[in-house]
Amino acid sequence: MTLHALRMQPPENLSGALADFESKFVYPLGPGRSFRISHGDDYPRFFRAMGAATCFVAEKEGRVAGALGVAIRPLLMPDGSEQMAAYIGDLKVDPGARGTLVLLRLAQAADAWARPQVTAAYGVVMDGTRASPADYSGRAGIEAFLQIGKVFVLRFATASAGSESVDQSWVATPEHGLAVFRSLSHGCYAGLGGNPQERSESEPLWLVDPAGAACGRLEDTRRAKRLIDSDGTEMISAHLACCAWRTPRAGAALIRMACGIASARGFPALFTAIAEQDLEPLEQSLGNSRKVIAPATVYGAGLHAGAAWNINSSEI
Numbered sequence: 614m615t616l617h618a619l620r621m622q623p624p625e626n627l628s629g630a631l632a633d634f635e636s637k638f639v640y641p642l643g644p645g646r647s648f649r650i651s652h653g654d655d656y657p658r659f660f661r662a663m664g665a666a667t668c669f670v671a672e673k674e675g676r677v678a679g680a681l682g683v684a685i686r687p688l689l690m691p692d693g694s695e696q697m698a699a700y701i702g703d704l705k706v707d708p709g710a711r712g713t714l715v716l717l718r719l720a721q722a723a724d725a726w727a728r729p730q731v732t733a734a735y736g737v738v739m740d741g742t743r744a745s746p747a748d749y750s751g752r753a754g755i756e757a758f759l760q761i762g763k764v765f766v767l768r769f770a771t772a773s774a775g776s777e778s779v780d781q782s783w784v785a786t787p788e789h790g791l792a793v794f795r796s797l798s799h800g801c802y803a804g805l806g807g808n809p810q811e812r813s814e815s816e817p818l819w820l821v822d823p824a825g826a827a828c829g830r831l832e833d834t835r836r837a838k839r840l841i842d843s844d845g846t847e848m849i850s851a852h853l854a855c856c857a858w859r860t861p862r863a864g865a866a867l868i869r870m871a872c873g874i875a876s877a878r879g880f881p882a883l884f885t886a887i888a889e890q891d892l893e894p895l896e897q898s899l900g901n902s903r904k905v906i907a908p909a910t911v912y913g914a915g916l917h918a919g920a921a922w923n924i925n926s927s928e929i
Contacts, residue, residue, distance in 0.1 A: 614678065614715070616722055617670040622655040627677075631656050631670065634677035638705055639843070641741035646905065648840045648848060650703075659837035660684040662811035663700055663804070663928055665730075669722045671715045678710040681719040685730050689795060689803040691920040698916075699727035700804065701736040701746065702929070720749040724756075733915035735802075737764065737929045739907060746912040761918040762802070762911035763889035766926050768850065769868065770903040771876035771883050779874055783820045785828070790819030790855065793828040794923075797857035801888070802916070803923035809854065812837035812927065815878055819855075820870060826863035829856040831871050833880065834927050851875035852927035853885040861891070865898035886929065888921035 617627065632651065639647045652659055660666035664686035671679040681704050688698035701723065706716050727734065736758070738745045751757030785793070794803070809817040813832040821828045833851050840848040853871045858864035868885065875883045886909070887895060909929065911922050 614718070615672045616718060617672060618722065618726070619657045619668040619670055620661070620666065621657065623657075623670075626675070627670070627672065628654045628656065630672065630675060630677045631680070634680065634705070634707065637707065640739055641907065647843045651839045651841060652837065653839070655837070656680075657682070659703070659812060659834070662809060662837055663807040667723075667726055668703070669719050671710075671719055673710075677707065678713075679706040679715040679719050680704070681723050683723045683727050684807075685727065686807060687805040688733060688735070689798055689801070689805055691800050691802060693795075693799060695805065696733055697731045698804075699723075699731045699734040700928070701734055704736075704746070704749070716749050717753055720755050721753060724754070733913065734758070735761070735911060735913040735916060737909050737911050737924055739766070739909045739929070745910070750914065756914040758912040758914050759918070760910055761913040761916055762920070762922040764886050764909050764911060764922055764924050765889060765892050766884060766886050766907045766909055766929065768905040768907075769872050769883045769885075771851075771872040771881055773872075773903055779818070780870065782823045783870055785819040785821040787817075787819055790821055790828055790830060793821050793825055794855045794857055796825075797828060797859060798923050801857075801921045801923050803857075804925065804928065807928075809927070815851070818874070820867060820874075822858075822863055822867060824863075826860060827858035827867035829853040829867055829871055829885070831874060832927055848882065849880060850882040850884050851878065851880035852925070853883060854925035854927045855923070856885045856887065857923055861894035861898040864891070864895050868899065884926040886924045886926040888923070890921055
């Protein structure tokens with residue numbers, strides 16, 4: 614078995630093997646819905662968009678047996694401080710290689726690369742996914758990953774919002790948007806840094822409520838990651854990243870604004886992720902909006918449970 618550490622686009626033969634490998638996996642998206650993922654020819658691009666990244670790929674006889682991605686990034690802590698953390702995702706092991714050393718080898722390689730650079734690590738796993746960090750941590754020198762939070766990924770149909778032109782009073786510079794996001798994320802964990810232009814085909818657009826009560830960054834992932842529905846069609850969707858608000862009413866206004874702009878940009882759907890404790894009050898403010906709700910679990914090492922997580926749906 615050969616273990617590759619990929620930081621840039623891999624050779625054509627390995628890209629093809631990765632594409633074949635990815636096609637074997639499906640993920641839940643609410644009741645009766647599922648999808649698979651395609652990272653395209655540049656497999657590590659998705660993780661490079663978050664920070665310094667390496668994708669570890671186990672290859673055997675020209676076929677991919679497993680993959681695991683890691684990005685090093687600043688993590689905003691609930692007290693307002695920052696720590697460098699490893700964001701871990703895209704763990705997959707070929708069904709024929711389960712029960713072998715593939716998963717452990719991937720985890721050991723990721724741990725050896727990331728550990729000298731960080732003080733914490735975390736990952737987000739959609740509920741119902743077969744493998745989770747609990748399957749490969751807590752043994753062989755790898756620190757145990759524990760469940761430390763819950764989030765919900767929401768997918769809205771944008772057509773009901775109408776195709777709105779951009780309300781310029783909501784448009785903000787990245788610097789202002791990030792400052793508001795940091796302020797509204799006080800008391801939460803939130804990933805910082807990265808380059809959304811690396812993953813987004815559309816120009817990322819910061820939206821900030823004129824009163825500063827809500828913020829988000831409208832983007833997509835089509836340059837780095839595409840979702841393929843169970844019927845074989847691409848689930849073309851925008852994402853509202855860095856989504857935070859002071860009140861549920863402000864959050865609902867932000868989502869409606871983002872849905873309208875996403876519709877005008879040609880996106881039939883909008884993803885966003887919210888903390889578990891925010892779901893019920895937000896739903897009350899949104900009313901009868903058309904949406905799919907999918908739960909996910911945050912696993913972490915070197916971090917405490919209890920605080921809410923501001924997770925970007927474009928990075929799960």
